[in-house]
Amino acid sequence: MPTLTRRGLAAAAILAPLAPAVARAQSWPSGTIRIVAPFPPGGSVDALARLAQPMLERSLGATVIVENRAGAGGSVGANAVAKAAPDGNTWLFVFDTHAVNPSLLPNMPFDSLKDLDPVMLIGTAPMVLVTHPSQSYRTLAEVIQAGKERAGGVPYGTIGNGSLGHLAMTLLARRAATGFNHIPYRGGGPLINDALGGHVPLSIASVAVLAAHLTAGTLRPIVQTGAQRAATLPEVPTVAESGFPGFEAEAWWGVFAPAGTPAPVVARFREALAGAFREPATAKQLTETQQIKLLATGPDELRTFFASQMKIWGDVVRENSIKAS
CATH class of the missing domain: 3.40.190.10 (Periplasmic binding protein-like II)
Structure with a gap:
């Protein structure tokens, strides 16, 4: 039986905690995948989710459903995803209101930064x-x-x-x-x-x-x-x-998952979603019909972008005492 070296033991110790996540990623998807669109059917978020749905099913070999959970500027659906199991079977598609809601709706029952993990910045317009x-x-x-x-x-x-x-x-x-x-x-x-x-x-x-x-x-x-x-x-x-250098206000679309969703699962879903959006027919639909600049970034880019959007528009809400209604 081979003897483990000190370096081998150290590597094994580092990799051991990752084993369950890797195992879950290899067995995922194991059920129906749910994409929550927190707005009514017919809007841009719903359109993006339904555009990706058939290609995700083909790529992942699983049933993918789009569930519309509208209300409170998207926060009702976001709350449902924030409280869902982090098993890779629930995903949230959002619009730019997602960065405004924390300051506009101070009594939201979830924390946008702590309870949801970034997956992809789809694009801007x-x-x-x-x-x-x-x-x-x-x-x-x-x-x-x-x-x-x-x-x-x-x-x-x-x-x-x-x-x-x-x-x-x-x-x-x-x-x-x-x-x-x-x-x-x-x-x-x-x-x-x-x-x-x-x-x-x-x-x-x-x-x-x-x-x-x-x-x-x-x-x-x-x-x-x-x-x-x-x-x-x-x-x-x-x-x-x-006449107003530096002024910028762009609509954006992104994807989040329940906090704690295994990184390998997030990576696989993001890869499949990016592939779906980059299909020539889909990309044409996004850029010409939806007028979206397709980015399909990773989690780190969305995390940084989302934090900046929360700061910019949160300040505007607070400084001007803007209320939801």
Whole structure:
């Protein structure tokens, strides 16, 4: 029988605690995989989950279901995942509200940093400030000047109170020393209906929500909020280019798992998901229809990004006493 050297014993001691996790990863998946989309069907998070679903089933050899658990800006579904067993059978797809909720909803029954492990930053997309063609606004400078001259500020609509669009416009108002009058809607559908009808002078939403209307010319873009101009909107300037260096507010989509999900399982799921999103037909759908810049990063990148988003928008919420409703 071979004699273990001191180095071999040390290596065995290091690897021993990893053995159960490796074993679980090798036997996973062992049941139905559940992807929780914490918003109603039809939204961007739901669309991403259902886009990946069939390819995940093929890649992992398991049944994958998408479960919509809507409520409280995505926190209801996130709470369900935070309290689920960390066995690799439950995953959470989120939108940018996930980084806002900890400051906007102080009584959430889970800790976003401690109870959920990062898996993947799927991608980002700029928001776009738009107006109805009947309005005279064509530049951000004109909007800012109107806000200074109009009592109560220029009205603008968003998908809801505390949404990223609301926070971005609040931050812009402070930096520009101007006035905006926020009109919150209950989602993108009602917002777009009023924007198309000319009932609200300005609207801000993700480019994914607005893309078809920008292409059709039924809404006119004024400025976009990304760090650089989106490839699909090369003629539309950014806020940073328009006199506010460093200004950036991008919608984003990510994936989390219950805290303690074995790292090898997370790695295997992330690899399968990245492969699904990089399939040519799927990638085209993401970049052209959803207007998302595909990143498909690993957990470390999402962890850093998520912490920065919580800090930026948490400060805006607190400094401006923004409430969920």
